[in-house]
Amino acid sequence: MNCENCVNYIYDEDTEEYVCTANLDEDEYVRLLSSNFKGCPYFRLDDEYGIVRKQN
Numbered sequence: 001m002n003c004e005n006c007v008n009y010i011y012d013e014d015t016e017e018y019v020c021t022a023n024l025d026e027d028e029y030v031r032l033l034s035s036n037f038k039g040c041p042y043f044r045l046d047d048e049y050g051i052v053r054k055q056n
Contacts (some may be wrong), residue, residue, distance in 0.1 A: 006046060007045065008042060024042070
């Protein structure tokens, strides 16, 4: 899992660190931390040029 390329991975200025903003319930969060997933099911590629392509 490469969080740096995920749209859910943002910089929080209050804590001065990067955080995952995926909307997880408690069970999903525990499963994610315990590595029962082979890959993050909440990963979405942060495609900063996606909006530009839609405008063409």
